Amino acid sequence: VAEPICVPLGDDALRVDLPGPSSAAWRRAAVEALAALPGVADAWSGETSLALRWAGAPRPAAEVQAALAGVQAGSGPPAVTHRLAVCFDGPDLPAVAEAWGCGPEAVAALFTAAPLTVMAIGFQPGFAYLGPLPGGRSAPRRPQPRPRVPAGAFGLGGDRAGVYPGDCPGGWQLIGRAAPGALSSVAVGDAVWIEPRDIP
């Protein structure tokens, strides 16, 4: 069985590259296990890697690997279900609908069929990567990123969706709007139900 590969990030942090696919539930539990290790100041996860920051002197990587060996999906804090009101009126909605072979209203309906999962959080504080998209669909990033995406924009990038918490440049396809801080309290592994709604 392949073991996670530990990659030092400078002299005060460690990245743990996972050998294969992992569920968000497992990564949620793994982050808890890393955060509980002696000397760890902070721990977080991407979709293919975990990371931790040391408070003081780094500990041997073997201790990190040993802590992860016993992690089971579901052994972390229970997942929470959230509801996200989205107004499907983004400038890229027609293009996404055409690419998906349906109308704009059908795009919104697709998102109500099943909840999305918080796969990772980062890029911006509170930016949650939600996935997978309905029916395994995807939406390629725009060839030219917009210089400014407004806070609250609901966008698609590849097979992930997300709400921009703050204004910033961005290359995702914008298909709607939500409250900018609507996902500020989610954690990796949480479920998010999309609720289409008119937002002035």
Place this chain on the structure above:
Amino acid sequence: VSRVLQVLSCGGPAWWVQGPAPFAATRGHPPGGPLDPAALADGLAALDAPPGARPLAVEHTGVLEVAAGEAPLWLAQVEPDAVALWRLRAGERLRLPGPTGARVAGLVIGADAAHAPTAGPWAPLPPGAWAAAGPPWSGPRAPKDRIPRPRPRGPVRVLPVADAGPDAWSALVDGQWAVAPAADRRGVALVGGPRALGAGSTARSRPVVPGAIQALPDGRFVVLGPDGPTLGGYPLVGVVLAADRGRVWNAAPGAEVAFAGGGAREGHG
């Protein structure tokens, strides 16, 4: 004493560098903190800060006018070559010069912060803001007006990360770099050296840290700052060692910088 220092005016953006961090990287929040950690340490040392003191500190980009509150206090303004010490009586005003030879100037206030006045890893410092803090200590035991700071020499030390490949690493350590004018607390771009094309991007964003050097698709390098992202999709060339990060983050626009490989501490990796 709950109000020890008031900001009267700022000649440019200024911010608190300490404060509670209610969120963590698990929610995408970077660690924040000073743009020049070594300056903060030198300011504390110059003030003979008691062990475990939680410093109240400010970084400012222009002239800063302050006034002492209800009690006297000590200030240590950290410049590239020296620490200047100031003693203010209650209510006394002081006009502090802006940074010279650096992007920001650091100001450490001789008081224990009972409750720091920030709401996140850092916060803007508007005119009129008060620093709310606990009782100030008595100040340096052997006060001097200026305490020299030895300026670090040699290349900035980087621990390599193999994401971007050997060509990108060679470009980084062989190039002569300058700090781009457009930099902020999220990151500092490097200009002047060779471009490392072909590093690509990762399929999924991976964890990154302050001091990480990303290779962008157009071949440029960016050194992530204390407010940088916690996940990034560009491959890493390396990570600047903690002690050297302030040399890049707080370098004046156009300042030359060189990089070299540096080792990790024992027990790591």
